[in-house]
Amino acid sequence: MDFAPTEEQLLVQRTARDAAERILLPRAAARDLSSEFPLAEMRELAALGLLGIAVPEALGGADAGTVAYSLALQELARGDGSVAVTVSVTNMVAELIAKYGSPVLAEAWVPRLVSGELVAGAFALSEPQAGSDSAAMRTTATKIDGGWRLDGSKQWITSGDHAGVMVAWAKTDQSAGHKGISAFVVPGDAKGLTVARLEEKLGLHGSSTAQLVLDGVEVPDDALMGVPGGGFALAMVALDGGRIGIASQAIGIARGALEAAVRYAGERHTMGQAIIKHQGIGAMLADAATWLDAATLMTLRAAYLKQHGQPYTQQAAMAKLFATERAWQICDIALQVHGGYGYVRDFPVERALRDVRATRIYEGTSEIQRIVIARGLLRTAG
Numbered sequence: 035m036d037f038a039p040t041e042e043q044l045l046v047q048r049t050a051r052d053a054a055e056r057i058l059l060p061r062a063a064a065r066d067l068s069s070e071f072p073l074a075e076m077r078e079l080a081a082l083g084l085l086g087i088a089v090p091e092a093l094g095g096a097d098a099g100t101v102a103y104s105l106a107l108q109e110l111a112r113g114d115g116s117v118a119v120t121v122s123v124t125n126m127v128a129e130l131i132a133k134y135g136s137p138v139l140a141e142a143w144v145p146r147l148v149s150g151e152l153v154a155g156a157f158a159l160s161e162p163q164a165g166s167d168s169a170a171m172r173t174t175a176t177k178i179d180g181g182w183r184l185d186g187s188k189q190w191i192t193s194g195d196h197a198g199v200m201v202a203w204a205k206t207d208q209s210a211g212h213k214g215i216s217a218f219v220v221p222g223d224a225k226g227l228t229v230a231r232l233e234e235k236l237g238l239h240g241s242s243t244a245q246l247v248l249d250g251v252e253v254p255d256d257a258l259m260g261v262p263g264g265g266f267a268l269a270m271v272a273l274d275g276g277r278i279g280i281a282s283q284a285i286g287i288a289r290g291a292l293e294a295a296v297r298y299a300g301e302r303h304t305m306g307q308a309i310i311k312h313q314g315i316g317a318m319l320a321d322a323a324t325w326l327d328a329a330t331l332m333t334l335r336a337a338y339l340k341q342h343g344q345p346y347t348q349q350a351a352m353a354k355l356f357a358t359e360r361a362w363q364i365c366d367i368a369l370q371v372h373g374g375y376g377y378v379r380d381f382p383v384e385r386a387l388r389d390v391r392a393t394r395i396y397e398g399t400s401e402i403q404r405i406v407i408a409r410g411l412l413r414t415a416g
């Protein structure tokens with residue numbers, strides 16, 4: 035067992051940390067107020083190679099692996115959670131098309147995604163009545179001459195309004211349950227694809243969340259990834275990897291909040307001493323630091339397994355469950371340590387608490403992670 039990151043992983047991490055400090059942190063509070071999409075920031079990150087960390091070199095990525103990707107995403111989230119989720123979903127889409135799209139499809143989209151030309155990718159799986167239960171989707175794909183016509187609506191789509199390209203799931207066979215679902219690569223500017231609504235959220239204001247309508251969107255035959263009816267499994271595989279990204283995002287947000295709380299607790303004095311020396315405050319911060327460390331190790335383990343081609347569904351679900359639940363508690367502790375100052379916008383912990391909340395919901399709620407973990411337990415029990 036080797037806990038030391040490689041030179042390459044450290045380089046990617048340093049690059050991300052520097053980018054977060056220089057590009058993201060200074061504008062994060064303003065972006066929270068303006069809800070502006072981080073267009074310029076995404077392009078700057080792309081120029082630094084941070085959008086294709088785990089993507090093959092042949093498709094414009096750095097091929098530095100999932101561990102480096104997780105380390106980098108933690109740093110970006112420490113700077114701005116909104117940018118981190120935009121990067122995370124873009125990476126998930128790029129990896130999915132790179133691995134399961136035809137060579138023509140992969141070459142057409144992936145280099146443009148990771149270079150920042152298309153800015154963002156979107157993962158159009160959920161629907162108004164089909165969030166946790168993805169297989170209950172109603173969007174249909176009907177065979178037409180030379181391709182498919184997609185009709186339906188998609189909900190909670192990160193970057194849905196800014197996506198240069200998305201993967202959208204639809205039923206090619208309505209009678210086959212999850213085995214009738216297929217995955218399609220859809221250009222962001224496809225005719226018939228419209229934004230019906232942009233959500234107003236508790237946090238992550240710099241990340242857009244759209245409801246999309248697909249009204250007779252036509253795509254060619256080779257836009258279908260894998261085989262007809264194989265789309266549900268592709269979604270699950272992509273979400274296994276995506277969950278490492280969301281765990282990393284939660285860790286980064288929590289780390290930023292904890293650092294702020296430790297700083298504050300060292301500077302703020304009451305009753306003649308720094309408040310960190312009061313047992314109640316010190317103990318809360320000690321617990322928070324311990325949880326953060328455990329979450330980080332679990333997430334890096336899941337990343338390591340993915341990178342080395344080993345099964346990791348269970349470990350990714352555990353990492354996401356633990357990291358996001360604890361990150362929420364850590365951000366709450368960070369706010370509590372700041373007292374009244376934590377509840378107002380002058381300090382960053384108020385935003386961290388709002389931003390981190392979504393991580394317990396998207397890419398599979400904590401309750402879904404527990405289902406995945408429990409089913410895995412049953413399988414390994416024989």
Ligand code: CAA
Nearest residue numbers: 157160166167168169191192267270271347396397398402
């Ligand atoms: N890898 C590969 N295949 C998998 C798999 C995995 N991790 N998990 C399931 N499958 C396969 C199964 O083997 C099965 O295949 P067969 O029928 O060939 O045996 C098939 O998929 C169906 O599996 P289940 O019976 O387990 O499916 P289910 O309907 O009971 O659902 C679930 C399982 C885990 C609850 C799943 O529906 C799920 O993960 N739901 C949550 C969805 C989710 O995370 N949505 C997030 C939306 S995207 C998002 O948030 C992005 C964003 O913008 C931020």
